[in-house]
Amino acid sequence: MSARVRRSLLADGVTAEAAEELVSIMLAHLATAGRDGARREPPGALEQTRARMVTDRVHGAPFDQHSLGDLAAAVHLSPYHFLRAFTRAVGVTPHRYVAAVRAERLRRLLARDGATVASVAELAGIDPRHVRRLHRQELGIRRRP
The missing domain is CATH 1.10.10.60 (Homeodomain-like)
Structure with missing residues (x-):
């Protein structure tokens, strides 16, 4: 999924650095969110x-x-x-x-x-x-x- 998002961002004219940053933010969000969308960050x-x-x-x-x-x-x-x-x-x-x-x-x-x-x-x-x-x-x- 992240590869598709990265390719899509690059195709839309976003710089490689900005695409990497956006993908990493997305992955961090997915890693900390549960199935119900609740955040799973430590207190x-x-x-x-x-x-x-x-x-x-x-x-x-x-x-x-x-x-x-x-x-x-x-x-x-x-x-x-x-x-x-x-x-x-x-x-x-x-x-x-x-x-x-x-x-x-x-x-x-x-x-x-x-x-x-x-x-x-x-x-x-x-x-x-x-x-x-x-x-x-x-x-x-x-x-x-």
Whole structure:
């Protein structure tokens, strides 16, 4: 069945990557659904589509304010439940995930030719000291006493 769906998507002009993603989502849904259509996820699990909604939101605007309450509200969960479910699904807390995405974006911006900390900070809309602090935290560099 998945091969037929994949061929149909490719015939309709969908890219191979998008077709693979759609087929994997379909297979995940089928694997977690019972005969009656009821979901068979363990209690507290954050389904992949909800996790993807949150991670896409963070990747789309990494320097926006992403509070736990806002992210939880985006997937219609309480903040405490969302924190546990996101950590279980992704492997890190939402705060660490947002910090890692921001650090990676900063690293890419800093790797450009002629990029300075000040220019990257202005582009990201944050304070230059924050850029340095995020960079140090992600690299594990401690300040001298």
